[in-house]
Amino acid sequence: MRSAIHSAEAxxxxxxxxxxxxxxxxxxxxxxLKRSARASSPEVGTLAGAVRGAQPxxxxxxxxxxxxxxxxxLTRPSPCAxxxxxxxxxxxxxxxxxxxxxxxxxxxxxxxxxxxxxAEGGLRLGGFRHKRIEVPLLIWNKLEDKVMExxxxxxxxxxxxxxxPRPGAxxxxxxxxxxxxxxxxxxxxERTAPLDTLRVVTLGDSSTFGLGVAYGESxxxxxxxxxxxxxxxxxxIDGGVVGFTVRQGLERYREVFSAYRPDVVVAAFGAVNDxxxxxxxxxxxxxxxxxxxxxxxxxxxxxxRDELRILxxxxxxxxxxxxxxxxxxxxxxxxxxxxHELMKSSGRVEWPGxxxxxxxxxxxxxxxxxxxxxxxxxxxxxxxxxxxxRAERDRPVLTLYSRAVMSTAAREGLQVADARGAFHRxxxxxxxxxxxxxxxxxxxxxSGHDLIAEGLVALVLDADLARWGSxx
Numbered sequence: 001m002r003s004a005i006h007s008a009e010a011x012x013x014x015x016x017x018x019x020x021x022x023x024x025x026x027x028x029x030x031x032x033l034k035r036s037a038r039a040s041s042p043e044v045g046t047l048a049g050a051v052r053g054a055q056p057x058x059x060x061x062x063x064x065x066x067x068x069x070x071x072x073x074l075t076r077p078s079p080c081a082x083x084x085x086x087x088x089x090x091x092x093x094x095x096x097x098x099x100x101x102x103x104x105x106x107x108x109x110x111x112x113x114x115x116x117x118x119a120e121g122g123l124r125l126g127g128f129r130h131k132r133i134e135v136p137l138l139i140w141n142k143l144e145d146k147v148m149e150x151x152x153x154x155x156x157x158x159x160x161x162x163x164x165p166r167p168g169a170x171x172x173x174x175x176x177x178x179x180x181x182x183x184x185x186x187x188x189x190e191r192t193a194p195l196d197t198l199r200v201v202t203l204g205d206s207s208t209f210g211l212g213v214a215y216g217e218s219x220x221x222x223x224x225x226x227x228x229x230x231x232x233x234x235x236x237i238d239g240g241v242v243g244f245t246v247r248q249g250l251e252r253y254r255e256v257f258s259a260y261r262p263d264v265v266v267a268a269f270g271a272v273n274d275x276x277x278x279x280x281x282x283x284x285x286x287x288x289x290x291x292x293x294x295x296x297x298x299x300x301x302x303x304x305r306d307e308l309r310i311l312x313x314x315x316x317x318x319x320x321x322x323x324x325x326x327x328x329x330x331x332x333x334x335x336x337x338x339x340h341e342l343m344k345s346s347g348r349v350e351w352p353g354x355x356x357x358x359x360x361x362x363x364x365x366x367x368x369x370x371x372x373x374x375x376x377x378x379x380x381x382x383x384x385x386x387x388x389x390r391a392e393r394d395r396p397v398l399t400l401y402s403r404a405v406m407s408t409a410a411r412e413g414l415q416v417a418d419a420r421g422a423f424h425r426x427x428x429x430x431x432x433x434x435x436x437x438x439x440x441x442x443x444x445x446x447s448g449h450d451l452i453a454e455g456l457v458a459l460v461l462d463a464d465l466a467r468w469g470s471x472x
Contacts, residue, residue, distance in 0.1 A: 116310060123309035130312040137289065138279040139163060140243060154179070154242065159290040160251045162283070165209075165241060173212055183256070186215050186238045191260060198227065198234040200460060201257045203249040203369075204268035207385055208240025210449070212438035217446035222453035223460070230457065237262070245274045245357045246365040247283040253369060258376055264460050265373045267366065268383035268419075270401035272391075272442050274357040277343045283356045284365075347395025359400055366408045381459050382409050382416045384469075386423035386448065388433060391441035409467075417455040418469030425469070426451065 139145050139162050140155075147153035148163060156166040165179040182188050193199040202208050202220045210218030216225075220238035227234035239257055241248065246269035253265065281289060342353035357365065366382065373380045384405040392398050402420050409416035427433050436448040444452065455468035 119313075120308065120310050123313060128309055128312060137281070137286070139286070139290075141279060144243075158255075159293070160255050160287060161241070161244075161248050162286065162290065163241070163243070164252070174214060177215060184238055185209060185218075185240070186220065186236075189235060189237055189260065193235065193261070193263075194233070196233050198232055198264070198460070199260065199262045200224075200227075200234065200236045200264045200266060201239050201253070201260065201262040202236060202266040202268070203253060203257075204240040204266075204383070204385070205244045205271060205273050206240070206242040207271060207443050208238065208268050209242055210238070210240070211242065211443045213444075213446050213449060217449055219444070219449040219452040219456065222450050223456050226453055226457045227460065230461065232461070240268075243273055245269065245283050246362055246369070247287060247357050250365050250369050250372070251287060253372060258372065261376055262373075262378050264379050264381060265369075266381050266383060266417075266456060266460075267369055268385050269366075270362060270398075270405050271385035271387060272395075272398065274355065274362055274401060275346060275395065275397050276356050277346045278354045278356045282354055282358070282361070284361060347397055349397045349400065351397070359404055362401060363404050363408045366405070367412060370412055370414060379463060380414055381456070382414055383452070383456070384416065384418045384420045386420045386436070386444065386452075388437055388441040415459045415463070415465065416467050417452065417459055418467060419452045419455060420469075422451060422455060422469035423448070 139148070139157060144153070144155070144163075148155055148157050151166075154166060154169045154171070155163040158164045165183055165185070167179055167181050167183050169179045171177045171179065171185065177185075179185060180188050189199075200223065202223070208218075208220065210220070215221050215238070218238065220236045220240070224234055224236040227236075237257065237260065239249075239252060241252065244252070246267070249267060249269055257265070278286075280286070342351070345351060346353060346355065370380045382405050384402045387398060406416060406418065408414065423436055427436070436445055436451070437443060438445050458468050459465055
């Protein structure tokens with residue numbers, strides 16, 4: 001009973017203004033307990049009886065009952081909770097409040113920013129500088145890049161296409177002919193084709209551009225002439241560019257000719273340029289690199305690199321970790337020497353180098369072009385371009401590019417002009433090979449262009465005709 005009395009006394013939340021004596025407090029607690037027990041249980045006078053016989057009541061009045069029933073009272077703090085240690089002026093909290101996320105972030109930023117600022121200031125006071133060392137990326141080749149930089153040649157630099165014809169540039173083999181103001185060879189065109197006019201865009205390399213022949217003798221010029229002779233309103237845009245690969249042609253269509261909404265797009269790639277050894281990077285990666293150079297993130301990072309001395313120091317440390325400028329120069333020269341050696345054997349089928357456009361990427365690019373043209377409402381026609389027989393004997397991999405054109409057309413359901421097969425057929429029939437080419441292995445003569453145009457007319461006018469020419 002004394003233990004229960006002390007528990008009730010300890011749990012009582014009331015602190016009277018005048019402290020009663022221990023005896024009177026114990027007596028009062030005992031009386032309260034007895035009254036509670038008598039009211040709720042026949043086992044009068046025992047603590048067990050008071051607890052076992054307790055019934056729910058509207059109000060908890062006994063200090064002992066308050067102690068036992070406190071967990072059921074949710075709207076008030078438990079009367080059994082330990083009192084906080086009193087301090088002068090109030091009650092001390094149990095623990096310090098946690099730092100907010102903002103304060104933590106601020107501390108983290110300052111803990112990094114202050115040392116960096118001190119390092120930046122020290123490097124500036126010491127006059128430390130380390131300029132960026134950038135190895136120039138060859139866009140085309142060393143000679144053509146220099147001509148483009150001077151701005152006086154047939155081509156100018158383009159970030160997406162890598163290069164393109166320069167408007168107003170004289171065409172060396174043309175009779176006072178220049179690249180038109182819209183950037184291609186031949187007549188200019190309105191953005192929207194005239195009513196009931198069949199519009200054709202030809203994409204390709206120097207053969208499509210018409211190297212060595214007048215524009216009217218190129219297959220683009222002859223195609224328009226033949227279509228009109230057949231009674232069709234037609235206009236042909238010559239989108240060929242010297243030195244182009246299919247990857248560049250894809251970007252040229254996307255950047256320039258998609259807006260002209262052609263009815264038919266002719267794609268003549270794979271004759272020679274795609275198989276060449278890549279200089280620095282393959283065409284696909286080179287185009288991606290050039291686009292990155294123009295991105296605002298790249299310009300921002302370069303600007304920070306040029307302005308912040310601490311980034312100068314990091315760049316210097318990285319360079320020194322790899323052997324310094326001398327080692328960098330050695331690596332670059334060795335890379336160029338290896339590229340030069342590999343170029344001599346790039347015509348082999350099994351070849352350890354990296355081509356401008358691999359066979360796999362060649363087929364993929366043709367499919368991507370099909371998708372772009374189709375999305376614009378046009379129809380894609382492929383051309384397997386001709387070469388002299390000796391070119392294919394010296395560079396057997398070229399025949400694989402020709403087969404890739406034919407297999408892609410068959411797989412994707414595209415029309416194809418097998419100009420290579422048509423040339424073989426007429427040569428086998430007794431026509432001299434020299435009559436069909438200018439003075440090299442790749443570029444058709446005026447007669448050769450006319451033969452290509454003949455096959456294209458049939459395909460352009462008949463969308464159901466799958467193939468023209470006869471090939472292997």
